[in-house]
Amino acid sequence: MAIITISRGTFSGGQKLAECIAAKLGYRCISREVLVETAKEFDVSEEKLLEALTKKPWLLERLTRARDRYLAYIRATLLKEVKDENVVYHGYAGHLLLKDAPHVFRIKVIANMEFRIKNAMERNNLSREEALQYIREVDEGRARWTRFIYDVDWNDPNLYDLVVNLDQIAIESACEVVCHLSGMEGYQRSDLSRKVIADMVLASHLKALIAADSNISDRRVEVVADGGVVTVSGTVESIAEADRIRNIVRMEPGVAEIDSRLRVRLPVWLVGGV
Amino acid sequence: MAIITISRGTFSGGADLAKWVAEKLGYRCIAREVLTEAAKQYGADEEGLQKALMEKPGFIERLSSERTRYLTLIQAALCNAMKDDRVVYHGHAGHLLLTGVPHLIRVRVIANMDLRIASAMHRQKLSRQQAIEYIRKMDDARAKWTKFLYHVDWQDPLLYDLVINLDNFSLSVACEVVCAATKLEVFQTSPESQKLMDDLALSTDVKARIISDPGIKTAEVEVAADDGIVTVSGTVGFQEELNRVNEIARNAPDVRVLKSDVRVETHWALTQGRYAR
Numbered sequence: 001m002a003i004i005t006i007s008r009g010t011f012s013g014g015q016k017l018a019e020c021i022a023a024k025l026g027y028r029c030i031s032r033e034v035l036v037e038t039a040k041e042f043d044v045s046e047e048k049l050l051e052a053l054t055k056k057p058w059l060l061e062r063l064t065r066a067r068d069r070y071l072a073y074i075r076a077t078l079l080k081e082v083k084d085e086n087v088v089y090h091g092y093a094g095h096l097l098l099k100d101a102p103h104v105f106r107i108k109v110i111a112n113m114e115f116r117i118k119n120a121m122e123r124n125n126l127s128r129e130e131a132l133q134y135i136r137e138v139d140e141g142r143a144r145w146t147r148f149i150y151d152v153d154w155n156d157p158n159l160y161d162l163v164v165n166l167d168q169i170a171i172e173s174a175c176e177v178v179c180h181l182s183g184m185e186g187y188q189r190s191d192l193s194r195k196v197i198a199d200m201v202l203a204s205h206l207k208a209l210i211a212a213d214s215n216i217s218d219r220r221v222e223v224v225a226d227g228g229v230v231t232v233s234g235t236v237e238s239i240a241e242a243d244r245i246r247n248i249v250r251m252e253p254g255v256a257e258i259d260s261r262l263r264v265r266l267p268v269w270l271v272g273g274v
Numbered sequence: 275m276a277i278i279t280i281s282r283g284t285f286s287g288g289a290d291l292a293k294w295v296a297e298k299l300g301y302r303c304i305a306r307e308v309l310t311e312a313a314k315q316y317g318a319d320e321e322g323l324q325k326a327l328m329e330k331p332g333f334i335e336r337l338s339s340e341r342t343r344y345l346t347l348i349q350a351a352l353c354n355a356m357k358d359d360r361v362v363y364h365g366h367a368g369h370l371l372l373t374g375v376p377h378l379i380r381v382r383v384i385a386n387m388d389l390r391i392a393s394a395m396h397r398q399k400l401s402r403q404q405a406i407e408y409i410r411k412m413d414d415a416r417a418k419w420t421k422f423l424y425h426v427d428w429q430d431p432l433l434y435d436l437v438i439n440l441d442n443f444s445l446s447v448a449c450e451v452v453c454a455a456t457k458l459e460v461f462q463t464s465p466e467s468q469k470l471m472d473d474l475a476l477s478t479d480v481k482a483r484i485i486s487d488p489g490i491k492t493a494e495v496e497v498a499a500d501d502g503i504v505t506v507s508g509t510v511g512f513q514e515e516l517n518r519v520n521e522i523a524r525n526a527p528d529v530r531v532l533k534s535d536v537r538v539e540t541h542w543a544l545t546q547g548r549y550a551r
Contacts, residue, residue, distance in 0.1 A: 110431050157384055157429070162451065163437035173458045180454055184447055 002189050003082045003101065004182065005094030007108045007159075010138040011119040011131075013166045014109040018090035020175035025182060030081060031091035038077040042212060049074060053092045056141045057148040068220070069211040071097075071149070076208035079201045095159055096150050101200055102193035105182060108160040109174070112167050199225040202254055206230065209248050216241050221262070223249075228256030235263045276461040277356045277375070277471075278452065279368030281382045284412040285393040285405075287440045288383040292364035294449040299456060304355055305365035312351035316486035323348055327366050330418035343485050345371075345423070350482035353475035359463050366416075369433060370424050375474065376467040379455050382434040383448070386441050472528075473499040480504055480526045487522055490515050495536060497523070502530035509539040 004021060008014025015031075022029035035053075039046040052070035075097050081087060082098065089098075095106040111119075113135070120131035146154040157163050162181075164174045203225040210221055221234040230249050236242050242262040249258050278295065282288025289305070296303035309327070313320040326344030349371045355361060356372060369380040385393075387409070394405035420428040431437050436455060438448045455461060477499035484493055484506075492511030497504060506523050510516045516538050524532045 108431075112432060155431070157382075157431050157437045158386060158439060158441070160437070161439045161442050163431045163434075163439075165432060165435045165437075167432070168435050168460050169455070169458060170460065173460065177451060177454045177458075181447060181451060184450065 002086050002193075003098065003104045004088045004178070005098060005104060005106050006088065006090040007093075007095055007106070008090070009110070009116065009142070010135055011116040011123070012109050012111040013115070013119070013171055014090055016171050017107075017109055017164075017166075017174055017178075018088045020171060021178050021182075022088040024175060024179045025086070025088075027086040027088045028081075029088045029090070031089065034074060034078050034081060034089070034091055037081070038073045041077060042073045042208065044070065044073065054141060054145065056144045067149070072204070072208045072211040076201075076204040079197070079204050083197055083201050093146070093149075096146070096152075102196045103189060105178075106160045106162075107178060108157070108163045110163060110165050115167065195227070199227070202230070202252070206232075206249055206252060206255075209252070210245055213244060213248065216244055221245060225255075228254060229259060230255050230257070231259040231261060233261040235265050237265055239264055275359055275463045276377045276379050276456045277359060277372075277463075278362045278379045278381060278456070279372060280362065280364040280452075281367075281369055281380070281434065282364070283384065283390065283416070284409055285390040285397070286383050286385040287389075287393070287445065288364055290445055291383055291438075291440075291448055291452070292362045294445055295452045296362045298449060298453055299360070299362075301360045301362050302355075302358070303362045303364070305363065308348060308352045308355055308363070308365055311355065312347045312482075315351060315354075316347045316482050318344065318347050318486060328415065328419070330415040331422040341423070346478065346485055347482045350475075350478040353471070353478050357471055357475040359468070359471075367420070370420070370426075372474075375471050377461050377463040377471075379436070379452070379461050380434045381452055381455075382431070382437045384437060384439050389441065469501065473501065476502070476504065476526075476528050480506070480523050480529065483522050483526055484519055487518065489518050490522075493519055493536075495519065502528060503533065504529045504531070505533040505535060507535040509537050511538070511540050513538055 004027070006014050006018045018029055018031075021027065035046050035049045038044070038049055049070050052067045053074065057067070078089065078094075078097050079101070082089070082101070095104070098104050113132075116135055117128060117131045120126055120135060121128060124131070124134070126134060143154045146152055152159060162178075164177075166174065203223045206225070207221070207223045210216060210223070217237050221232055221236070224231045232245055232249060236245065242260070242264060245262065246258055246260055249255055278301070280288050280292045292303050292305070295301065309320055309323045312318060312323055323344050326341045327348060331341070352363065352368065352371050356363065356375075369378075372378050390409055391402060391405045394400055394409060395402060398405070398408070400408060417428045420426055426433060436451065438451055440448060477497045480499070481495065481497040484490060484495055484497070490510070492515055493508065495506055495508035495510070497506050499505075504523055504526075506519060510519060516536055519536055520532065520534050523529060523534070
C-alpha cells in the first residue's frame with residue numbers, strides 16, 4: 001500500500017485513525033501540510049486555498065471558475081507528496097483529488113451524531129447546541145462543495161473502498177484492520193503504478209502552471225501525460241494563448257514531445273455569420 | 275466468535291462473500307433457509323413470507339397488518355438460527371431484524387453498476403438492458419421497503435459497521451476484512467450478549483406462535499423475555515383467545531415463568547363484524 005486517504009465528517013474520529021495507521025505502518029501522516037506546501041510553491045495565501053477546499057460555492061461561481069486554479073495547485077502538490085512516499089492523507093477531499101491514482105486505499109470514517117457532538121463539545125469547549133450547529137454547518141458545506149466541484153454525493157459509499165462505522169468499532173481496532181489490509185497484495189507499488197503516478201504528477205503540475213498564468217483566460221485545458229509525451233486539449237481564446245500553453249509545456253523538464261490538440265474559439269461575429 | 279449479517283444490492287457479490295467468510299471461519303451460512311424454517315415452524319406459506327420480505331409496499335398497505343405478521347415470523351426464525359452463534363446471514367434485512375444484538379457485525383457490500391450489470395447478465399442470461407432494469411427495480415423495491423417498514427434510508431452507511439466496496443477489493447480481501455472484524459473485542463460473544471440474543475429469540479418465538487395460531491384472531495400483543503421469564507402484554511378481543519394466548523406462551527419451549535398482562539378489550543367492530551359470535 002502506498003496511499004491511504006481518510007475522509008470524515010468533522011469530529012468523527014478520522015484524525016486519530018489516520019495518526020494511528022501512520023504510526024503503525026511508518027507512513028507520513030499529512031493533512032494541512034499540503035496547503036502549507038502549496039501556498040509556498042505557488043505563492044498564494046493558505047487561507048485562499050483552504051477556502052477553495054471548504055467554502056460553499058456561491059451563486060455565480062460557475063461562471064468565473066476562480067476556484068479551479070487553487071484546486072489545480074493543491075492537486076499538483078498532493079500528487080507530488082504521494083509520488084515516492086507512503087502517505088496517510090486525512091485532509092479534505094483526498095479521495096477526489098487523488099481520483100484515478102493507483103493503489104489508493106480510500107477509507108471513510110463515520111460516527112453517529114451523539115459521538116460527534118460529544119467530541120466537539122470536549123475539544124472545542126462548545127455547548128451541546130453550538131456543537132450540533134457547528135457539525136451541521138460543516139457537513140452541509142462539505143456536501144455542497146462536493147456536489148459542486150465533483151458532482152458527486154459526499155455520502156455516497158461508492159466513493160470509498162471501505163466505510164468504517166466507529167459507533168461500535170474502536171479506533172484502535174479500525175486501525176488494526178486497515179493496517180492488516182494494507183499488507184495484502186494488489187496495494188503494493190509496481191512498475192506500472194509508478195509510471196501512472198509519475199504521469200499524473202507531471203500532468204497536474206503542468207495544469208497548475210497553466211492555471212497560474214494570468215495571460216491565459218480560459219483555464220479549462222486538459223493535460224494528459226504518457227511517459228514524456230504530453231497531450232494538451234481544450235478550447236482557448238486566441239492563437240497567442242495556445243502558443244503560451246505549448247511554451248509552458250515545452251519548458252518543463254521531462255517533456256519530450258507535445259501533442260497539441262488545442263482549438264481556438266472562433267470570434268462571435270464569425271460564429272454568428274455561419 | 276460473532277454473528278454476521280451481509281446486506282447487499284442484488285448482484286453485488288454479497289452472496290459469494292458470505293460463502294467465503296463462512297467457509298474461512300467455519301460458520302454456518304444461511305439466507306433463504308430462514309423463510310423455509312419460518313414456514314415450517316409457524317405454518318405460514320413461504321410465498322407470502324417471501325413477498326413480505328421482498329416486495330415494495332402497495333398503495334393501501336399502510337392499513338393492513340399482514341406484512342408485519344409475516345415479518346414477525348421471519349424475525350423469530352432468524353433469531354432462532356442466529357442464537358447458535360457463528361452464523362453468516364446474507365438474506366434480506368438481517369441488520370434490521372436483529373437490531374440491538376451486541377455481537378452482531380453488520381456488513382454491507384456495494385459494487386458499481388457496471389460490475390452488477392455484468393454479473394446479472396452472466397448469471398441470469400439477461401441482455402444488458404434487461405439487467406439494468408432488473409437491478410433498478412430490485413434496488414427501488416428494497417429502498418421503499420426499508421423506508422416503509424423501518425423509516426430509514428437503506429443506503430445510510432450508519433446502519434452498518436462496515437461498508438465494503440467491491441470495485442477495487444477482490445473478494446478475498448473483502449473476506450479478510452470481515453474475518454478481521456470477527457476477531458475484534460467488541461464483537462465477541464459474551465455471556466451478556468448471548469443472553470440478549472436468547473431473550474430476543476425467545477420473545478420473538480412466543481410472539482410468532484401467538485400470532486400464527488389459527489384460534490387467535492384479535493390479539494395485539496407484545497412479548498418480552500428475560501432469561502426464561504416471559505411477559506406478554508396487550509389486548510385480545512375475547513376471553514377464549516386470552517386463555518389460548520396464555521396457553522401457547524406457557525407451553526412454548528424455554529419458557530420458565532409466564533407473566534401475563536393481557537386484557538380483554540372488545541372493539542366495537544368485533545361485536546358486529548365477522549368475528550361476532
